[in-house]
Amino acid sequence: MNGMSSTAATLLREDLRDFAGYKSARSGVALSGDAWLNANESPSVSPADAAGALRRYPDPQPQALRNALASLYGVDAAQLLATRGSDEGIDLLLRAFCAPGQGAIVIAPPVFGMYAVCARLHGARVVDVPAQDVDGSWRSDLAAMADAALREGANLVFVCNPGNPTGEAVAEGEIERLAQRLRGKALVVVDAAYAEFADTDAAAALLAGNDNLVILRTLSKAHALAGARIGSVLASPELIGMLQRCQAPYPLAQPAVAAALAALAPAALAHARAAATQARAERERLRAGLLGAAGVRRVYPSQGNFLLARFIDAQAAFDALLDAGVVVRDMRATAGLGDALRISIGTPAQNDRVLAVLADARQAA
Numbered sequence: 001m002n003g004m005s006s007t008a009a010t011l012l013r014e015d016l017r018d019f020a021g022y023k024s025a026r027s028g029v030a031l032s033g034d035a036w037l038n039a040n041e042s043p044s045v046s047p048a049d050a051a052g053a054l055r056r057y058p059d060p061q062p063q064a065l066r067n068a069l070a071s072l073y074g075v076d077a078a079q080l081l082a083t084r085g086s087d088e089g090i091d092l093l094l095r096a097f098c099a100p101g102q103g104a105i106v107i108a109p110p111v112f113g114m115y116a117v118c119a120r121l122h123g124a125r126v127v128d129v130p131a132q133d134v135d136g137s138w139r140s141d142l143a144a145m146a147d148a149a150l151r152e153g154a155n156l157v158f159v160c161n162p163g164n165p166t167g168e169a170v171a172e173g174e175i176e177r178l179a180q181r182l183r184g185k186a187l188v189v190v191d192a193a194y195a196e197f198a199d200t201d202a203a204a205a206l207l208a209g210n211d212n213l214v215i216l217r218t219l220s221k222a223h224a225l226a227g228a229r230i231g232s233v234l235a236s237p238e239l240i241g242m243l244q245r246c247q248a249p250y251p252l253a254q255p256a257v258a259a260a261l262a263a264l265a266p267a268a269l270a271h272a273r274a275a276a277t278q279a280r281a282e283r284e285r286l287r288a289g290l291l292g293a294a295g296v297r298r299v300y301p302s303q304g305n306f307l308l309a310r311f312i313d314a315q316a317a318f319d320a321l322l323d324a325g326v327v328v329r330d331m332r333a334t335a336g337l338g339d340a341l342r343i344s345i346g347t348p349a350q351n352d353r354v355l356a357v358l359a360d361a362r363q364a365a
């Protein structure tokens, strides 16, 4: 950037420019000693924790975890912040880059609800640039999102890619153009929670040339670790440092870190890749089956591990599935999705049940 300041430095909340964050007993220089009496921890082990793994506060950013996640996502460890799920990443971005009660974000609904929830909690405005349902598939208008961001002075533009619940894939070139247009003016946050299920696993390569690009990843979906709450923010080292100063002192519980490290071992990664491959195949099989069911009006193409479908009678389909013990996501309260359900891809047997029910429901509907 030849002496110009980075987008992150330009966009960081002005009142946080000299903010150092909380200095915990675990942050700062490495101390040596064998009697650690600096954090008011108990000297005795709990009977509930026979191995004594939980007696101490955890490392805020365990280097082994950071390294393993960084290698998984193809970035340097300094470009990655491990978070309590991507939900925490979203919240940190709002808090670091939107002044309370003043900032704004741009989103393309229908989209994952947490962007608007975090914005609302923080007093940031939400600028909607709705995605369009064109010829049976969803399209976010990134040029219109850039226009809106510039017009409204938005701090963050969220691009959910692949889109939840739309299943949309946004081309990498479009993301790059968006980032370039907003350089120095706004951060572009690509939420890649479902990237493992997509044809192309986007965007990490774009970080190098775009200092206003942020990517969110998670172990919750393809790595089957939703209960551990482990997400990652990928961005420039400078931006990562800013987020870390806003983060809770001990965001990652020790059992979650242990589970994540186990899930990042080679055999577990191979298992996750195989499971994602199967989910993709099952997604296309289920989509083909649903397209043939008479009560189904439309099934959108999807790059995620779910399908969004419109029904002639969504209530009847929802009820029939529920009667058969199959719980799907009712999307009808979402604007523009008044006849839609979102169905996660399950095991082949579970997907068969969905198809069997909806083939039957045709008679009832």
Ligand SMILES: *Cc1c(COP(=O)(O)O)cnc(C)c1O
Residues within 6 Å of the ligand: 084, 085, 086, 087, 088, 112, 160, 164, 191, 193, 217, 218, 219, 220, 221, 226, 229, 230, 231
């Ligand atoms: C499921 C999901 C996430 C994951 O959130 P975690 O907090 O990491 O579990 C993030 N973004 C989108 C769009 C999702 O659907």
